[in-house]
Amino acid sequence: MNDRPLLFFDSGVGGLSVVAPTLELLPTAPVVYAADSAGFPYGTKSEAEIAARVPALLGRLVERYRPRLVVIACNTASTIALAHVRSALDVPVVGTVPAIKPAAEMSKTRVIGVLGTEATVRQPYVDDLAARFAADCTVLRYGSARLVELAEGALAGFAPPTEDVATELAGLLNQPGGERIDVVVNACTHFPLLEADLVAAAPPGISFVDGGPGIARRVAYLTAGQDWPGQASAHRLVFTRLGDREQRIAGFLATRGFAEPELL
Structure with a gap:
């Protein structure tokens, strides 16, 4: 049918x-x-x-x-x-699943970030993906509930505050070694809905990738x-x-x- x-x-x-x-x-x-x-x-x-x-x-x-x-x-x-x-x-x-494999293929600095929910970034499955596809990379993670709320709000007609997006992204980039991140995995399907805001808040030279x-x-x-x-x-x-x-x-x-x- x-x-x-x-x-x-x-x-x-x-x-x-x-x-x-x-x-x-x-x-x-x-x-x-x-x-x-x-x-x-x-x-x-x-x-x-x-x-x-x-x-x-x-x-x-x-x-x-x-x-x-x-x-x-x-x-x-x-x-x-x-x-x-x-x-x-x-x-x-x-x-x-988090797009760790394509992120590792893209990264020149060999430091990638995984931006997801708190539940996703702590899963052993993410450890396995990092071990299999990014073994020569440093993989930094950050779980953000706030970005999920902002994405939902954006579709309900509420523009995400620039400072809130920047604060959440800083939770990843301000970790030790975070200044070398050149690819960020949007490991929550909500986050690509905010990609323009994330790009605007990120330092130059950072790319975002997702599994869609x-x-x-x-x-x-x-x-x-x-x-x-x-x-x-x-x-x-x-x-x-x-x-x-x-x-x-x-x-x-x-x-x-x-x-x-x-x-x-």
Whole structure:
């Protein structure tokens, strides 16, 4: 059935940074975007909470929307719950991981930064990625809950204060050796939504990289040869809580091809 959608899941709006490059490759793909607004933010929650919550919610979403593929468009949820989700669902599941490999390939100074949520940057999975793909690099990390809030606010119509972005970036760059960072991994899908602000706050010569384009290529590969609708249609937007902030975000996304929000 060519109308079966791609399901993107995140704690908030960060996964939109993955939806955009996916639609560049698959422009008529139907999308269901699900934000766990009732559980937002994930970055300050325990591993046990996320490991229990994410598979349960995705089970309900898959039952309701019957997607052909699921994208966990959230680094925190992926690094903690991806294996649980794959064992629970009978559809392909694509996770999101920090783009440490491309960052290491880009770095000239061999010092890279990983900017994510507190939950993501402390995961052993990040240690493993650094050991496998950046063994000759110094990898500095910083977890920021504030940048996640700023990204959510930006889509709700509130411009992020320049000084707040600079303060959070300084938490990474002001670490010992941080002055040599030349590539920063946006290890939270929210952060590419603030990339212009991060670039403006960063010293000259620092590049930012994220996993969105790589995830998009993976989705295109896994769905190669499948039928798609002949033209793009309105995408579906799902929240687990519909408050004022979610309504403001939905108003913005209405200009990007999303229908009226639904409640899970």
